[in-house]
Amino acid sequence: MTRTTQRKAALEIRTSRDAALAAAHTAFSGEGYAAGVIGEMRRAGGLSARDLDFSQELALGAVRRALTLRHIVRTLAPYDEKRTAPIVQSALLIGAYQLVCMGGVPDFAAVNETVATVRRFVNDRAASMINAVLRRVAGGVVERGVAWTGDDTALVRTGWSTATRFNSPVLPETSSRAEHLSAATGQRTAYFQQLAQTYGDEPAAAISWASQAAPAMFLHPNRLKFTPDEFAAAVRSEYGDAADMRDGCAALAPGAGVAASGHLREGQVFVQDASAAAAARAAQAAPGQRVLDLCAAPGGKTCAMALDMENRGEIVACDVSADRIARVRQNAERLGLTCVQTVVLDAATADLTGRLGAFDVVLVDAPCSNSGVIARRPEARFRLDARNMQMLVNLQARLLQQAAGCVKPGGSVVYSTCSIESVENRQLVEAFLATGVPLTIEADELTLPAWGPRPGDWRDGGYWTRLRRQ
Structure with a gap:
């Protein structure tokens, strides 16, 4: 239990x-x-x-x-x-x-x-x-x-353009902008100041407001069962004007009742956050390839890559928990994906190549601070400290090292996080490359959290980089 x-x-x-x-x-x-x-x-x-x-x-x-x-x-x-x-x-x-x-x-x-x-x-x-x-x-x-209306200490923002008015001030005075915005957005003052130092005052405020908002849900079509037109028609029928079509998926407002969707149950659609979908696309998985998803659970990226491969080839989806890998298997089966194989790894395993072989593509969606998706995992706000960060960075470096040993010459390693901390992203990747591994950065992307009046305005924060083996 x-x-x-x-x-x-x-x-x-x-x-x-x-x-x-x-x-x-x-x-x-x-x-x-x-x-x-x-x-x-x-x-x-x-x-x-x-x-x-x-x-x-x-x-x-x-x-x-x-x-x-x-x-x-x-x-x-x-x-x-x-x-x-x-x-x-x-x-x-x-x-x-x-x-x-x-x-x-x-x-x-x-x-x-x-x-x-x-x-x-x-x-x-x-x-x-x-x-x-x-x-x-x-x-x-x-x-x-x-x-x-902005800087009113008696107003507490509750939506993009709405607020609750109190009969007296309930937030700190705006003369101390960091203290006021920290309380208004639910951000710790020290972390808000860190964001401002890294990205600037206005981006820090935008990140913090988005981190407090209820996030949009993103539905993606199972292209083995739905054509783009069929998917769009199904979304319009079920959600009407409440859905925004964006980049081939549907953005839905919070509370849209996605969990009860018959299309979800039947495996015609799946839910995947925007930052996760971007990392899966960055892998550029193609039909016939051999792909390793090193930290696969719960399986969203595994399934997205399998669809990009048209269910042809092989994806080996790994995790260290049997319960978590069972969820990957269940999601793949619900979508009708037969190219996915699941493997439970021992966390102490160092030589993955000897056990799993070599791959055209290796995806490392590493455990991270979740600082780019606090709206979805708000508990992360209270766990951002130096000790936890160092433990994560050590783990991320170790996973990246394992991934590098599994990729074929000419193949690619995609490293991704749902973090906006440089120490977990570009800084970590550059430190890894400086050790002399035969990999180079081919492309990378950092997305900061953002929101707006429509579900389609939502952006999850995250980072990915694609490394090519020489």
Whole structure:
């Protein structure tokens, strides 16, 4: 039984808000990802897809906006955080998220349901504290859905052009721009300043706003089952004008109900983030080639490359976890891809060539800080520290070294991350090439997070480079 499953059992999940609390508390405790907890619940059954969509919105919204919500609560209704149990603080943030950011949830429901959940999972005293704090937050709200006008300390941005107005300032004064924007965007001040130093003040603000937003979902066609015209027609039929067609895929607003799509179940479409799709395209996998996906789970890039290969050739998809590699296999089978072979690797294995042979293309989608996709994995915001970064960089360098040993002369190694940190990207690649390996940079691309009024404006952050072996 995994820790997530143990937590779910301990909390006796009965409702969508129970599920949201289990997911958010797992994230805040550093034991996993909120989206992963909800995904596990989807696979286990019990709650409906609609209930779990709501759970996911609550949990991810609370984690994405945690620093902003904490600032609001500390301003309007300070309480003794040090003496408050972590699970109670998680519930408080879920309740505050509903009051501040979800106009469709009545205040009484947001407060009463949160109080009832805490009473059942914790005790009456904690429930009374939650009731008092959330009522004070609710009392500070003047109006939701007002126009967002920028540097107003009584406005909390909730969408591209919308905000919630409070009856008094809830954000720091704009005279300290870094402090104000850090609180408004939910970014740690030190990291915001680091972004500003690297990219400039305005790009740092744009990255931080996008990292707090709810991301678009991207549907891609299974070209073995759908022609481009059939895919476009299916998207229009199911989602109407809510979908933006972009680069052969469909960008959908959050809450579009993708998980319940019949086309997804039947393997006619698959979901893949924009940065992941870019890395898969960079591999330029072609029919008949032999391709290695070194860090394959959950299999999105494996499947995208297999489709580029027209299901002809061989893709060896590897990971160090049997459970994770099973997901790769399930996704490939759902899409009808027969060219994918899955292999569980020992993390200590150094000589991959001796076991797997040589390949035309090797993709290393390395574990990383996730700093380019904080909107999707908001827990990463709290794990960006020097110690974790150094551990990741060491692992990334080791994986790149393994990949270089598996590629044929004339073949390519594609290294990718969903990070925007140079130390994990170009800087790491250049340090690796300086060791004298027979590889050269053929192309590379860094994308910074961005968003806009339409789903098609969304950009995930990430990096890829294609290295050619001499």
